Amino acid sequence: MRQPEDERKKETSAFNAEPVGARLTRGEAKTRVVKRRCSALTRKGKPCPNFPMLGKTKCNFHSGLASTAGMRGGRRRARFNHEELEPIAQPQNVQDVLRALGQVFSEVHGGKIEPRVANACAYLASGILQALSVGNFEERIAALEARHEAMRAETI
Numbered sequence: 001m002r003q004p005e006d007e008r009k010k011e012t013s014a015f016n017a018e019p020v021g022a023r024l025t026r027g028e029a030k031t032r033v034v035k036r037r038c039s040a041l042t043r044k045g046k047p048c049p050n051f052p053m054l055g056k057t058k059c060n061f062h063s064g065l066a067s068t069a070g071m072r073g074g075r076r077r078a079r080f081n082h083e084e085l086e087p088i089a090q091p092q093n094v095q096d097v098l099r100a101l102g103q104v105f106s107e108v109h110g111g112k113i114e115p116r117v118a119n120a121c122a123y124l125a126s127g128i129l130q131a132l133s134v135g136n137f138e139e140r141i142a143a144l145e146a147r148h149e150a151m152r153a154e155t156i
Contacts, residue, residue, distance in 0.1 A: 038062055084112060094132060097125050 038048035040062035050059035091097040101122065108118045
């Protein structure tokens with residue numbers, strides 16, 4: 001059933017300033033369709049370039065709903081309390097690093113720390129393991145050189 005022309009003019013879409021159902025020729029549609037923008041101003045005082053939400057005059061950021069966006073994660077996104085964490089001793093060998101990584105894993109699983117913090121801990125642990133392996137090689141080379149010098153002194 002067709003609506004009267006007056007009622008069609010009252011309805012407008014969220015993106016177009018033209019009435020819904022208005023009949024335009026192809027040339028008119030290209031020139032007359034003007035997309036509405038958010039009615040708020042930015043911090044710099046310029047008009048907001050975003051499109052408004054459906055049926056509203058403002059975008060998501062200016063409608064007042066942006067402040068609730070950070071609360072979506074709830075407790076999972078909350079910052080952790082440093083006092084509740086168990087201290088981790090400075091690792092001196094590979095077993096200490098593995099023990100610390102196991103503790104970090106259990107704290108992530110228990111919800112005490114965020115996964116991104118654990119990711120940083122794992123990255124640091126890989127650097128510590130590389131430093132320990134280099135230090136281990138230096139000790140082994142020094143022991144081999146001392147042994148070689150002792151064998152050389154015996155033969156002379």
